[in-house]
Amino acid sequence: MVGRINFTASINGQQVGPLDLPEDLMMVELLQEYLNLTGTRLSCGQGVCSACAIIVDDPDGGSRTVPACITGVAWLNGKTVRTIEGIAGRDDQGNPVLSPVQQAFLEHFSFQCSYCTPGFVNAATVLVERLERAPIPVEDVEDAILKALDPHICRCTGYVRYYQAVRDVILSTPGLTIGTVAAAERPA
Amino acid sequence: MIRLLRILGLLVLIAVVAVGVLFWIGRDRGATPPASVDLANLGADQRQQMLERGRWVARAADCAACHTDPDGGSDLAGGLPMVTPMGTLYGTNITPSTEHGIGDYSADDLYRAVAQGVAPNGRNLYPAMPYPSYHRITRADSDALWLWLMQQRPVDKPNRPDDLMFPFNIRPGIAVWNALFRPEAEPFDPQGLENPQGEYLVDVLGHCGECHTPRNVAYALTDDHLAGEVIEGAYAPDLRPDALARRGWSGEDLVAFLHRGLSPQGVMTFRMFPVLSHSTSHLSEDDLSAIADYLADGTQLPGPQQRPPGGATAVDGHTLYLGLCAGCHGDNGQGQPHSSVPLDTNTTAMYRDPLNLIRIIAEGIPERDLAQGERMQAMPAFGGMLSDQQMAELVNYLRERWGGRPGDVTTGAVTSVLEGNESH
Structure with a gap:
């Protein structure tokens, strides 16, 4: 007999719950089966491929990704969560406006099948937000991108276009880096 | 005052004499048994058999554990750091490189290094080289190992100097340690032993x-x-x-x-x-x-058993387990074959010392290609997601539920482990 849990959370800015849930429910199942947020992709189910990465916001500022397939609602109860559905903004008419990371992925043709893309978007978003709080020297950007995206597996395009897109966003957004990029390296 | 100085002087003199005597005793490395065969005149079959035995000795003695090159390329070229309370030692190059390795060693030299801890020029090896265990290696196995080592690819990689604190960086001082603690080299005698x-x-x-x-x-x-x-930050x-x-x-x-x-x-x-x-x-x-x-040793080992809980598990620990662990290890600690270990029979939570459990949860484990096709997926590091109090709650939950241990690990003990201040 599995116990029950009284679950509440902020998901994409919306208050969710209280919901009476099985205490061993994994977050990806809550998102897909209970809340119809199907953008978070279940792939390996073992926390290895990061396709299901979602963002958890720290109340003290800061954010991190966790794999929704192996992170239980028991851990996320009471927390503030963002999924791929919550990344784009809205214009005055309520139309979606892609985030700089999402826009860069499109412009760089970063993905084909897109199955891994929500995870890459969330990881890159967390990275950009971290650099907003704590800029890093330009020469460290590639290492930072590698570290942030390394846990994410893509089986279509390889990784170069994802990496280039994130590099583009970071180097062209004021305030994320310290120092200057050599002219030859500056993205077009 | 003068009397006090006289007593002190006498004590210093006695200490100097004692150290000198120990040094003299420790310098004597004991007898070296003669070579097991005439290594200069080996027949082809004999040589082949000895090479196979030498490879077996190298593996059974796990030379590569310390002598491997962490940069890759050779299991014997050295450079692996070994952290001790006295400082850091680096595994040496034991390839047959004449410049940086042991290419100039004779079979006698190798026996003395392995069994007695003394290099050819009389230089003492630090006892990180496990001669207090190897001291019973047979001369035949030492000779087979020498033959095999000399057949390996030489790698001209310089040894990295050790980084030991004073006075442990005074290498001749090891003679004093040897006088007190080194067992006499005595080839293994199987006569009369059960196993x-x-x-x-x-x-x-x-x-x-x-x-x-x-x-x-x-x-x-x-x-x-x-x-x-506890050695190198983990409980063996x-x-x-x-x-x-x-x-x-x-x-x-x-x-x-x-x-x-x-x-x-x-x-x-x-x-x-x-x-x-x-x-x-x-x-x-x-x-x-x-x-x-x-x-x-003749004891009937029972195999995995259901253990009575070590205590009443707390709700907070249960919630942390379900939220962070159960996705891979299962609600009831059953694990998943070839990817996540079962926790209901795992021994890590059974140790009185929670060191390994805390470190594994905090640091995670890289994915592992084990052996014979067996493998394990990576375990994430949870150190950044758990406060020290939450870590203590989770550790105590695991100890009580499956370890048969009391949930007596304090937040302070967790902090001490995570800050590397574990007092062992």
């Missing part, structure tokens, strides 16, 4: 006690053979028969653990993972059974 192969593999070549036997303040092995010790568990029985080992599981790196009791972790890949995974089933039998 000579097991004893030879565990106590001599395998040098298991170098990590699993407690050390005294002088960092020498004590008489509490295989009773468990108690391997005595009653301890193995208490943790639910069976002879079959010990063999599987050494052969594949995995059994219901756990997976090769910390410094045991390279031991698997360089050494035990290459040993025959007969060898591994001999090891298991020797460790059991």
Whole structure:
């Protein structure tokens, strides 16, 4: 007999719950089966491929990704969560406006099948937000991108276009880096 | 005042004389047995047999555990750091490079280095070289090892200087340590032993006690053979028969653990993972059974058993387990084959010392290609997601639910481990 849990959370800015849930429910199942947020992709189910990465916001500022397939609602109860559905903004008419990371992925043709893309978007978003709080020297950007995206597996395009897109966003957004990029390296 | 100075002077004089005597005793490395064969006139078959035996000795003695090149390329070119309370030592180059390795060693030289801890020029080796265990290597095995080592590819990689604090950086001082703690080199004699192969593999070549036997303040092995010790920041568990029985080992599981790196009791972790890949995974089933039998020492090892809870598990620990662990390890700790270990039979939560449990949860474990096709997926590091209090709650939950231990790990103890201040 599995116990029950009284679950509440902020998901994409919306208050969710209280919901009476099985205490061993994994977050990806809550998102897909209970809340119809199907953008978070279940792939390996073992926390290895990061396709299901979602963002958890720290109340003290800061954010991190966790794999929704192996992170239980028991851990996320009471927390503030963002999924791929919550990344784009809205214009005055309520139309979606892609985030700089999402826009860069499109412009760089970063993905084909897109199955891994929500995870890459969330990881890159967390990275950009971290650099907003704590800029890093330009020469460290590639290492930072590698570290942030390394846990994410893509089986279509390889990784170069994802990496280039994130590099583009970071180097062209004021305030994320310290120092200057050599002219030859500056993205077009 | 003058009287006090006289007494002090006398004490200093006595100390100097005592150290001098110990130094003189320690300089004497004892007799070197003659070579087992005429190495200059080996027949082809004999040479082939010795090379095969030498390769077996190198694996059973796990030379690569310390002498491997962490940058890759050679298992024998050295450079691996070994952190001790006295500072950091680096494994040396034991390829047959004449400039940087042991290419100039004779078979006698190798025996003296391995069994007595003395290099050809009389230079003492630090006892990180496990000559207190290897001292019983047979001369035939030492000769076979020499032949095999001299057949390996020389790598001209310079040795990295050790980084030891004073006074441990005074190498001749090891003679004093040797006088007090080095057992006399005495080739292994199987006569009258119940399980000579097991004893030879565990106590001599395998040098298991170098990590699993407690050390005294002088960092020498004590008489509490295989009773468990914290070394290089991890607990090398108690391997005595009653301890193995208490943790639910069976002879079959010990063999599987050494052969594949995995059994219901756990997976090769910390410094045991390279031991698997360089050494035990290459040993025959007969060898591994001999090891298991020797460790059991006639005790019937029961295998995994349901253990009574060590205490009433707290809600907070249960919630943390479901939220962070159960996705891979299962609600009831059943695990997933070939990806996540079962926790209901895992021994890590059964140790009195929570060091390994805390470190594994905090640091995670890289994915592992174990042996014989067995593998384990990576375990994430949760150190950044848990406060020290939450870590204590989770550790206590695991100890009580499956470890048969009380949930008595304090937040302060967790903090101490995570800050690297563990006082062992």
